[in-house]
Amino acid sequence: MAETLTARVENALIKVINRRTGIDVVHGEQIVDVATSTEGRVRITLELSAGDDPTLARDVRQGVEGVEGVTDVRVEVKRASGVADARSAGVPIGAPAAAIAAAPRRVPLPMMPEPAAAPKPTPAPTPVAFPALGKIIAISSGKGGVGKSTVTVNIATALAKAGKHVGLLDADIYGPDIPRMMGVMVAPPVENEKIVPPEAHGVKLMSLGFMIERDQPAIWRGPIVMKIINQFLRDVKWGRLDYLFVDMPPGTGDAQLSLVQAAHLAGAVIVTTPQEVAVGDALRGAKMFERVGVPILGVVENMSWYEMPDGSKLPIFGSGGGARLALELGVPLLGEIPLYQPVREGGDSGTPIVIGAPDSPAARAMAAVAETLDR
């Protein structure tokens, strides 16, 4: 099976030590990507820095050749160029809101593609394994406004708080809200041809929002979205992660398919509100993942109720939708999150509720979802 072959290859790579640094090639972030085929062919891209002994490529090949199920190993060597980028002179990460507002116009990063090429049908590429990125989990919803991004930032922040290495990739071309919700609004610097992801609340971030102006229409489609997502997976200096959460655009569009085709996903989490129409959309979205073999890890119901001053629960958006959807998909209901005004305020001010009011029922519900995913 490709999945287990990938894991075996990763285990073998961890044993290959770069003699110059004394660090293995995985933790030294020298493995750019690994692709495996069902026939046991393995393609590895290895990044060599100036002082590295080129025989490291041979060591990598030999280390992987002996792995059970591997029939052929090819190692491609990429040179790290060491070019620094002046764009890093922006506002420091975590700067107060006033400084962010005064930040210079964000400069599009150099690898931003021209949105000119007409989309042509591309054959589905073999998903690539990114061993350093840990479990890649997509957070998806059938429609916008159900709290997908809010749930994503809170799950990611809760896991980072629990000591995990967490990355967050904002792939929502229609509403890249993650930078605002995490309080980071500055173009990330580029070092050695890699984008350095800003860190907020212990989470490393990369977002389409860093690359587009707020009022710029989402004109990227098909292959272009694919290209950006691939660049986000390959050219961002994520370091070694336990989890990479991906905030998907709503629905079953190109970005979903692109991501699914670009990387081995550990699974998808579906966010919905309790009402019928949201659930119907979510079901269609979930089916897309099932069709392409990505497991649905569970359903999160958001805005489940409003807590009245007397402690009773007012089901503003109906009730039971999350449970019905979970039942229909045969997956667990991971949590029900109440509607709570500070959740929205935290999103607007860049402080997720699990940081801002960790003892509130909404924050506890978010943290509980994160905990279930971490099992």
Ligand SMILES: Nc1ncnc2c1ncn2[C@@H]1O[C@H](COP(=O)(O)OP(=O)(O)O)[C@@H](O)[C@H]1O
């Ligand atoms: N549980 C909640 N309580 C209060 N406001 C919420 C809650 N979840 C989301 N919101 C707010 O609802 C709006 C939509 O949420 P968002 O996460 O942007 O949705 P999506 O990513 O699905 O489009 C945001 O203003 C957000 O702050």
Ligand SMILES: [Mg+2]
């Ligand atoms: Mg969103």
